[in-house]
Amino acid sequence: xxxxxxxxxxxxxxxxxxxxxxxxxxxxxxxxxxxxxxxxxxxxxxxxxxxxxxxxxxxxxxxxxxxxxxxxxxxxxxxxxxxxxxxxxxxxxxxxxxxxxxxxxxxxxxxxxxxxxxxxxxxxxxxxxxxxxxxxxxxxxxxxxxxxxxxxxxxxxxxxxxxxxxxxxxxxxxxxxxxxxxxxxxxxxxxxxxxxxxxxxxxxxxxxxxxxxxxxxxxxxxxxxxxxxxxxxxxxxxxxxxxxxxxxxxxxxxxxxxxxxxxxxxxxxxxxxxxxxxxxxxxxxxxxxxxxxxxxxxxxxxxxxxxxxxxxxxxxxxxxxxxxxxxxxxxxxxxxxxxxxxxxxxxxxxxxxxxxxxxxxxxxxxxxxxxxxxxxxxxxxxxxxxxxxxxxxxxxxxxxxxxxxxxxxxxxxxxxxxxxxxxxxxxxxxxxxxxxxxxxxxxxxxxxxxxxxxxxxxxxxxxxxxxxxxxxxxxxxxxxxxxxxxxxxxxxxxxxxxxxxxxxxxxxxxxxxxxxxxxxxxxxxxxxxxxxxxxxxxxxxxxxxxxxxxxxxxxxxxxxxxxxxxxxxxxxxxxxxxxxxxxxxxxxxxxxxxxxxxxxxxxxxxxxxxxxxxxxxxxxxxxxxxxxxxxxxxxxxxxxxxxxxxxxxxxxxxxxxxxxxxxxxxxxxxxxxxxxxxxxxxxxxxxxxxxxxxxxxxxxxxxxxxxxxxxxxxxxxxxxxxxxxxxxxxxxxxxxxxxxxxxxxxxxxxxxxxxxxxxxxxxxxxxxxxxxxxxxxxxxxxxxxxxxxxxxxxxxxxxxxxxxxxxxxxxxxxxxxxxxxx
Amino acid sequence: xxxxxxxxxxxxxxxxxxxxxxxxxxxxxxxxxxxxxxxxxxxxxxxxxxxxxxxxxxxxxxxxxxxxxxxxxxxxxxxxxxxxxxxxxxxxxxxxxxxxxxxxxxxxxxxxxxxxxxxxxxxxxxxxxxxxxxxxxxxxxxxxxxxxxxxxxxxxxxxx
Numbered sequence: 001x002x003x004x005x006x007x008x009x010x011x012x013x014x015x016x017x018x019x020x021x022x023x024x025x026x027x028x029x030x031x032x033x034x035x036x037x038x039x040x041x042x043x044x045x046x047x048x049x050x051x052x053x054x055x056x057x058x059x060x061x062x063x064x065x066x067x068x069x070x071x072x073x074x075x076x077x078x079x080x081x082x083x084x085x086x087x088x089x090x091x092x093x094x095x096x097x098x099x100x101x102x103x104x105x106x107x108x109x110x111x112x113x114x115x116x117x118x119x120x121x122x123x124x125x126x127x128x129x130x131x132x133x134x135x136x137x138x139x140x141x142x143x144x145x146x147x148x149x150x151x152x153x154x155x156x157x158x159x160x161x162x163x164x165x166x167x168x169x170x171x172x173x174x175x176x177x178x179x180x181x182x183x184x185x186x187x188x189x190x191x192x193x194x195x196x197x198x199x200x201x202x203x204x205x206x207x208x209x210x211x212x213x214x215x216x217x218x219x220x221x222x223x224x225x226x227x228x229x230x231x232x233x234x235x236x237x238x239x240x241x242x243x244x245x246x247x248x249x250x251x252x253x254x255x256x257x258x259x260x261x262x263x264x265x266x267x268x269x270x271x272x273x274x275x276x277x278x279x280x281x282x283x284x285x286x287x288x289x290x291x292x293x294x295x296x297x298x299x300x301x302x303x304x305x306x307x308x309x310x311x312x313x314x315x316x317x318x319x320x321x322x323x324x325x326x327x328x329x330x331x332x333x334x335x336x337x338x339x340x341x342x343x344x345x346x347x348x349x350x351x352x353x354x355x356x357x358x359x360x361x362x363x364x365x366x367x368x369x370x371x372x373x374x375x376x377x378x379x380x381x382x383x384x385x386x387x388x389x390x391x392x393x394x395x396x397x398x399x400x401x402x403x404x405x406x407x408x409x410x411x412x413x414x415x416x417x418x419x420x421x422x423x424x425x426x427x428x429x430x431x432x433x434x435x436x437x438x439x440x441x442x443x444x445x446x447x448x449x450x451x452x453x454x455x456x457x458x459x460x461x462x463x464x465x466x467x468x469x470x471x472x473x474x475x476x477x478x479x480x481x482x483x484x485x486x487x488x489x490x491x492x493x494x495x496x497x498x499x500x501x502x503x504x505x506x507x508x509x510x511x512x513x514x515x516x517x518x519x520x521x522x523x524x525x526x527x528x529x530x531x532x533x534x535x536x537x538x539x540x541x542x543x544x545x546x547x548x549x550x551x552x553x554x555x556x557x558x559x560x561x562x563x564x565x566x567x568x569x570x571x572x573x574x575x576x577x578x579x580x581x582x583x584x585x586x587x588x589x590x591x592x593x594x595x596x597x598x599x600x601x602x603x604x605x606x607x608x609x610x611x612x613x614x615x616x617x618x619x620x621x622x623x624x625x626x627x628x629x630x631x632x633x634x635x636x637x638x639x640x641x642x643x644x645x646x647x648x649x650x651x652x653x654x655x656x657x658x659x660x661x662x663x664x665x666x667x668x669x670x671x672x673x674x675x676x677x678x679x680x681x682x683x684x685x686x687x688x689x690x691x692x693x694x695x696x697x698x699x700x701x702x703x704x705x706x707x708x709x710x711x712x713x714x715x716x717x718x719x720x721x722x723x724x725x726x727x728x729x730x731x732x733x734x735x736x737x738x739x740x741x742x743x744x745x746x747x748x749x750x751x752x753x754x755x756x757x758x759x760x761x762x763x764x765x766x767x768x769x770x771x772x773x774x775x776x777x778x779x780x781x782x783x784x785x786x787x788x789x790x791x792x793x794x795x796x797x798x799x800x801x802x803x804x805x806x807x808x809x810x811x812x813x814x815x816x817x818x819x820x821x822x
Numbered sequence: 823x824x825x826x827x828x829x830x831x832x833x834x835x836x837x838x839x840x841x842x843x844x845x846x847x848x849x850x851x852x853x854x855x856x857x858x859x860x861x862x863x864x865x866x867x868x869x870x871x872x873x874x875x876x877x878x879x880x881x882x883x884x885x886x887x888x889x890x891x892x893x894x895x896x897x898x899x900x901x902x903x904x905x906x907x908x909x910x911x912x913x914x915x916x917x918x919x920x921x922x923x924x925x926x927x928x929x930x931x932x933x934x935x936x937x938x939x940x941x942x943x944x945x946x947x948x949x950x951x952x953x954x955x956x957x958x959x960x961x962x963x964x965x966x967x968x969x970x971x972x973x974x975x976x977x978x979x980x981x982x
Contacts, residue, residue, distance in 0.1 A: 021916040024924030025908065025931060027857015027897035034856035124840075124847075209861050209869060209925040209959050258859075258925030259959050291862035514923030514960050679919045683965055687922060690962030714866035714957065722963040723954040727946065753962075 011523035011533055012744070015679040018519040019538075020512075023256075030255040032213035032228045033288040040215070041070055043274060043287035044126035046116035046133045047297065048108035051142035051367040051707020052156070055106060058116055059134035066129035068121040071281060075105030075115065082276045083242035085267050085332065088234075088487035089339035091363070095166035098157040098365065100332040102272035107140075109156060110331035110367050111707050112296035114269050119277055119285065142367035142707040146305050146326045149364035156331060156365040165329055165363040166338055170345050170421065172357040178420035181311075181358035184320025188311035192319065195310040195392050201381045202779055203303035203328070203701040205295055205711075206374045207719055208513075210258020212298060213288040214271045216278035222251045222544070223279065227271055230260040231551040232511055234335075234488070236543050238267045239275060254541040257513035261691065262373030264513065265553045266299055267335055295717055296709050300701050301374020303328040304341060304381055310389045311356075316397035316404045320356035323348050323385065327363045330370035337371055338363050339486065343378030343472075346421040350386045351430050351470045351645060352408040357420040367707045373553060375691055375754040379471045387467045387759035391766070392775060401466040401763070402434060402443075409468065415737075423472060425643045427737035429671060430468060437647040437669035440731045446651050446665070454771055462664070463652045463768025467760035470645035473748035475554030478637050491637040492556070493548035494564035496525065496572045498630045500617035502610025504529060504536045509549015510561035511541045515750065516680045517557060523676055524562055524744065528569040529609060530596025548635065555644075555748025558676065563742045564636035571632030576612045579630070582623040583607055583615060642739045644747035646670035648756040652764035656772070659787025661697065661765055667729040670752055673738050674745035681749050685730050688753020694720050695754075696761035698780050718780075769793075826890040830855065831899025839886045845879075846870040848886035849896060857898040857928050861957070868956030871929035872896045878936035880929075880955070897928035900935070911935050911973045918977075920969030922960035930956050934970045943974055 023029055048055075060072035075082070085100040103114045116133050120126035143154040149163040156163050172178030188194045215226040223245060229235055232252040240247040257264065270287055278285045289297070304327045311320040327341040341361045349357050376383075394404035410417045412429040419425060438444075443464070450462040475481075478489030495507040506525055510517055522536040539545050552561075573593060580598035581588040584605055591598045599606035612630060615621065619628035651664040668685065675681050698718040702711045711717040738745035758779070765781045766774060773793040777785055823838040830853060837852050849855040849872070860882060861869030870881040873895040881894075900909045911934050914920065921927040930953065937944065937952040944952065949970045950963070958966060971977045 017916050018919065020924070021921060024921055024927050025897075025912040025915050026901055027855075027928050029857060029859075029924065031856070031859060031925070033860070034850075036854075124843075207959060209867065209923065209957065210859070211861065257923065259923040261959065291864065291867070516922070683919050683922055683961060686962035686964040687960045688962070691959075713864045714862050715864050719957050719959065720963075721954045721957065722950040722967060725950075725963050727964050727967065728962070 011526040012674065012676050014523065014677065016519055016523060016533065016677055018516050019522060020516060020518050031210055031258060032215055032226045032255055035215045035226055035286070037215070037217055037284040040284040040286055041119050041121060041281065042123040042126045043277060043285055044118045044123070044130040045114045045270065045293070046118065046130050046135065047293070048111055048113045048115050048137070050108065050137050050139050051111045051144070052140040053108050053137035054140060055108065055115055055135060056138050057136040060116065062132040062134065063118055063129040066125065066132055068125045069118060069129045070121065071119040072129070072133060073117050073277065075101060075103045078103070078276055081243055081279065083239070083272050085269055085272060086238050086242060086335060087333040087337065089336045090485055091168045091338045091342050092166040095333070095338060096160045096162065096164065097333045098160060102269035110369055111709065112369060114273060117273050117277060119281065123288070144366055144368060144703050144705060144707050146328050146364055149328070149366045150326060156367050163364045163366065165333060165365055168342055168361045170359040172420045175422060177422040178354070179356040181320040181322045181356040184356040185309055185311045185322060188313070188319055192311060192313045193316070193393065193396050195389055195396060197308050197389065197392065197776065199306040199308065199385055199388060200778055201302040201304040201306065201384065203371070204301045204374055204695055204699050205701050205717055206261045206263025206298070206301060207295070207717065208259035208261055208263050211289045211291055211294045212264065212268065212270060213286070214274045215284065215286045216274045217284040218278045218282055219284065222249055224251045224253065225271065225275060226253045226255055228257050228264060229254050230257065230264040230511060230513055230553055232541055232543055233509060233549040233551050235267060235271065243275060251544045254511050260513045261375040262301060262377055262553060263298055265335070265373050291714060292712055295712050297369060299334050299372040300330065300369050301371055302381060303371050306381065306385045308385055308389060310393060312393055316393055316399065316407055318352060318354050318408050321348060321354050322358045323360065325361040327361060328368070328371060329363050329365055330368045331365065332370045334370045334372040336373055340373055340378045341381070342484065344382035346423050346472055347379050347382035348386050349420050350383065351410055351468055353410055354420050368703050369709065375688065376751045377554070379751065380692065380755045380758055383467065383469045383471070383755050384759045387469065388763060391466065391763045395770060395775065405466070405468050424640060426640065426740040428470065428643060428645050429733060429737050430645060432733045432735065433645060433669045433671050434468060434647040436731055436733055437649050437667050440669065440729055441649040441665065441667035443649060459655060459657055461654050461656055461768040463654060463764040463766065465650040465652065465760040465762065465764025465767055467648040467756045467763065469648065469756040470643050471752065471755050472641040472643060473555035473751060474559035474638055474642045475556045476641060477639060488550065489637065490550065490560065491635050492550055492561040492564045493633065493635045494561065494568040495633045496565070496568040496631065498572065498609070498613035498616065500614055502613045504531055506536055506538045506565060507546045508538060508540045508561050508565065509546050509551065510557035511549065511551045512557070513552065515552065515557060516677070520558065520676045520680055521562065521565060524565055525569055528566055529572065530594065531609065555750040558746050559642050559742055559748050560636060560638050562744055562746060563638070564634050566743045567634035567636055568632050571634060572630050575626070575630045575632065576609055578626055579612050579616060579622055580607050583621065638741065640741045642741060642747040644670060644672040644749060644752050646752060646756055648760040650760040650764040652761065652768055654765060654768040654786060656769065656790055659783035659790065661781060661783065661786060663726050665729065666726065667731065668753070668756065669731045669733060670749065671733045671737050672749045672752065673736050673747040675732070676746065682730050684749045685753045686728055688751060689728055689757045690720055690725055692754040692757030693761050696758045696779055696781060700780050824887050826887055828889050828891060829893045831896055841885070841887055843886045844882050845884040845886050845889050846881035849881060855896050855898055858896045859925060859928060861925065866957065867926070868933060869926050869929040871932040871956065873932060873936065878933050897931060900931065909935065911938065914969045914973035918965050918969040918972050920961065920965045926956060926958045930958065930966055934973065937970065938974055943976065946971065
C-alpha cells in the first residue's frame with residue numbers, strides 16, 4: 001500500500017511538471033496521421049479552384065486508371081449517407097442557413113470546397129491521381145467581403161435570395177437590464193461626448209500546428225474514427241445525427257491532438273467524406289490535409305466590421321453604448337459560426353458600469369472559407385472595441401487611459417454585480433489588478449520617458465497601451481445556452497474509478513489538445529482524494545473510454561470539467577466512508593477523512609482509501625446496503641459563467657520615419673481565482689498573448705476579388721516566430737478574486753491572453769503617434785499602415801476614423817489599404 | 823526506385839525509394855519514425871527538423887536519396903532510452919514547460935540541440951534568432967526560449 005501520509009503538501013497551486021511531456025519530448029506520440037492500419041487506403045481531395053460555380057461534369061476516368069487507385073468518387077456518387085455538416089446554433093428562428101453538404105454535387109460556394117475524392121493505396125498515388133480528375137465548372141459571380149455581401153447584389157447562395165443570414169439584437173432598455181442607449185446618445189450629442197468609430201476585425205486563421213487528419217476504420221462492430229479534433233463527443237453525435245449510423249455503433253477517438261484554438265471545434269467535410277468512403281469501401285481510410293489545404297479549407301475566425309457609438313458626459317463617465325456588428329460567416333453557417341459574435345454581445349460593456357447598451361449583429365454569407373470559433377470567439381472582438389473606445393474617450397477628455405477606466409469600472413465593493421448585458425459577475429478586483437500591473441510594468445517611468453521623447457521629437461516614439469479586460473468563460477450553463485437556442489448543453493462529465501491495487505483512474509469528458517489536463521486534473525484529484533499525484537491516471541478523448549462529455553473549448557475544461565471531477569471524487573469518498581465504517585466497526589459519524597485515510601476519532605484505528613479499494617474489489621466483506629464498488633460518476637452543469645479579468649499594459653516603439661513597430665515591454669496581471677498549476681497558467685497566458693498580439697501586428701487572411709485565398713501558406717500568412725516576439729512579464733494579484741460558483745474557486749484562463757492583448761497593442765501603437773493627429777490604425781498594424789497613417793497626418797489628412805481609416809472597404813480595394821499591394 | 827543505405831538513430835537501414843520521396847516521408851512511412859512530424863508544405867514550420875550528419879535540417883527539404891550513406895538522428899534517437907536518460911535539451915523543455923500540444927516540439931528540440939552545439943552560451947536574442955525557423959502556436963515562444971537558455975545553463979529553470 002502506498003504510504004499516503006508521506007504525500008507532499010497540497011498539490012493545488014504547485015508548479016508540477018507535466019505528465020504529458022515524457023511522450024511528447026521523446027517522439028512517442030500518437031497523432032492521427034501516425035496511425036496505420038492493415039489494408040488502409042489513403043484519400044486525396046479534389047477541391048474547387050472557384051469561389052462560386054456550378055459543377056457541370058466530373059470526369060474520373062484518367063484518375064481511376066492511375067496506378068494503385070481504388071476509387072474516385074464525387075458528390076453524385078453518394079446519397080443521404082454522406083450526411084451534412086451541421087449548424088448547432090441558429091441564432092434566430094428565421095436564420096438563413098444554406099445546406100452544407102460535405103461534398104456538393106451541384107454547386108460549390110468557396111474556393112477549396114471538396115468536389116471529389118480519390119482513394120489509393122498510398123497518399124502520394126492518391127494525390128497524383130487527384131491531379132487527373134477533370135472537373136468542368138460553370139463559374140458564377142462570387143460575393144467577397146462584408147460590405148459587398150450587405151448590398152445583396154451578388155448572392156453567395158442564390159436560392160436563399162439574400163446574403164443576410166440573421167440579425168440578433170439585445171437592447172438593455174427592452175430587456176430591462178438598463179436604459180435606452182439611443183436616448184443616452186442623443187443627450188451626449190447635446191451636452192456630452194460622443195465617440196463614433198468603425199473598427200475592423202480582420203479575418204484570422206487558427207493555424208494549429210498539427211494539420212487536421214482523420215482515420216476511419218469500418219471493420220469490427222463499431223466504426224471507429226480517429227480525428228484531430230477538439231470535440232470527439234460532439235463529432236460522434238453529429239455523425240449519428242446526419243449519416244444514419246446509431247451512436248452505439250460509432251466510436252470517436254481524439255488521440256494526441258496538436259493544438260486547436262477553436263480551429264478543431266468543427267464537424268468537417270473532410271471527416272464526413274472519409275466516413276462515407278470507408279463505409280462504402282469497407283476498408284480503413286486515412287486523410288491528412290496539407291498545410292495549404294488547412295489554411296484554405298479549415299475554418300477561419302473573426303472577420304467583423306464593428307460600428308460603435310459611445311456616449312459619455314463631459315467628465316468621461318459613459319452613459320451609453322451602441323454596437324452594430326456585421327459578421328462574415330463565409331460560405332456556410334458552421335457549427336457555431338453564427339453564435340460566435342453573439343458570444344461577444346455580453347462583453348462590450350466589459351468591466352464598466354454602463355447604464356444603457358444596445359447590440360445588433362447582422363451575420364452575412366459570402367463565397368469564402370466559412371468562419372467559426374477562434375481563441376476567444378466573440379470576446380476578443382468585443383474587448384478590442386471597448387478598450388479602443390475607452391482610450392479614445394480618455395484622449396477626448398484629456399486624462400490618462402487608466403483614469404478614464406477607473407471612473408467607469410465596477411469597484412471591488414460592488415460585487416456581485418449585475419451588468420447592463422444581464423450577467424452577474426461574482427467577484428473581481430480591477431483596482432488590485434491594475435495597481436499590480438502598473439507597478440510591475442513601471443508605468444510612471446515609461447510615461448515619463450514617453451513625454452521626454454515627445455518633447456525631444458525623437459524619431460522613435462513610445463506608446464503605452466492599456467487593456468483592462470474581463471470575459472465570460474466556462475461554457476456554459478445549459479439553461480442559458482437553451483435560452484440562446486444553442487443546440488446542446490454545457491455540462492461536463494467525470495468518472496473516478498479506484499483500481500484493485502489502489503490507483504485512481506479519472507475519466508473526463510473534456511478533450512485536451514495541449515492544455516495539460518492530465519497534470520492539472522491529477523493535482524485536483526490528488527488533493528481531494530488524498531492520493532499521490534503519480535497514482536492518478538487521467539483518461540480522455542475516446543468515446544468508448546469517456547462515454548459522456550462535451551469536450552474542450554471556451555475555457556471550460558477546468559471550471560466545468562474540473563468541478564465534475566470534484567463531485568465524482570466526493571461521491572467516491574462517501575462510498576468509501578460507508579465501507580470504512582463497516583470494516584472498522586465504527587459509526588460513520590466518528591470517521592474523519594484526511595490524507596487519503598479514514599480514522600476513527602480518538603483512536604489509532606484507520607484504513608486507507610487504497611485498502612478500501614482492494615476490499616471493495618475482493619468484496620468479501622461489505623455492507624449489505626452497498627454495491628461492492630467505490631467508483632462514481634458525476635455530471636456538472638455550471639450555474640453561471642465565470643469572469644476572469646486582468647490589466648494588460650504594453651509599451652510599443654514606433655519609428656515615425658519607417659512605420660516599423662517594436663514591442664518594448666508587455667506586462668499582464670490576470671486575476672483568475674484559484675490557480676491549480678501556475679506553470680500551466682503561465683504557458684496559457686504566454687501563448688494567448690502572442691495570438692492576440694499577432695492579430696494586432698501581423699496576421700490577416702486575405703481573399704482576392706475572385707475569392708482565392710492569397711494568404712494560403714505559411715509564406716503568406718504571418719505566424720509570429722521566436723524572433724518576432726519578446727519575453728513577457730506575467731503576474732497575478734496577491735489576493736485573487738475566488739470564483740464563487742465552483743468548489744475550487746477557479747476561473748478560465750485559456751483565452752484570456754488572446755482576448756486582452758490585441759487592444760493593448762493597438763492602443764500602444766496609436767498612443768505612440770496620437771500627438772501626430774492619429775486616432776486609429778487598422779489591424780494588422782503593419783509598418784506600411786503605420787507609415788501611411790503618419791504620412792497622412794503630416795499632409796494634414798483627415799483623422800476622423802469613419803470612413804477614411806477603413807480605405808480597404810472602398811470599392812475595389814479588397815481588404816488592402818488604398819494603393820497597397822495590388 | 824533507388825536503393826539507399828543510411829544510419830537512422832543508430833541503426834543501419836536500407837530501402838528502395840522513389841527518387842521524389844522526401845526524407846520526412848521516408849522516416850515516417852518506411853521506418854515508422856512518427857516522432858518526426860509534418861506541419862507544412864513550404865518548409866516554414868520546422869516541425870520535421872532532424873539532424874543529418876549532426877546538423878539540423880528540415881527533413882521536408884531533403885530527399886531521401888540525399889541521405890544515402892549518411893547519418894540521421896531524429897527525436898526518437900536523441901535520448902539514450904525511451905524511458906529515461908533524456909538529452910539535457912529534452913529535460914529542459916519539460917522543466918521549463920517549453921511545450922503544450924507538443925507537435926512542434928521534436929523539431930524545436932532538434933533545432934535547439936544544434937543551436938547549442940554551435941553556440942553553447944547564447945544570449946536570449948541569439949536563441950530567438952536561432953529558433954526563428956521553427957513555428958509554435960501554443961507557447962508564444964516565451965518558455966521555449968527559457969528552455970533553451972536553461973539547457974545552456976543560463977537560467978535557473980521555469981518561472982511561473
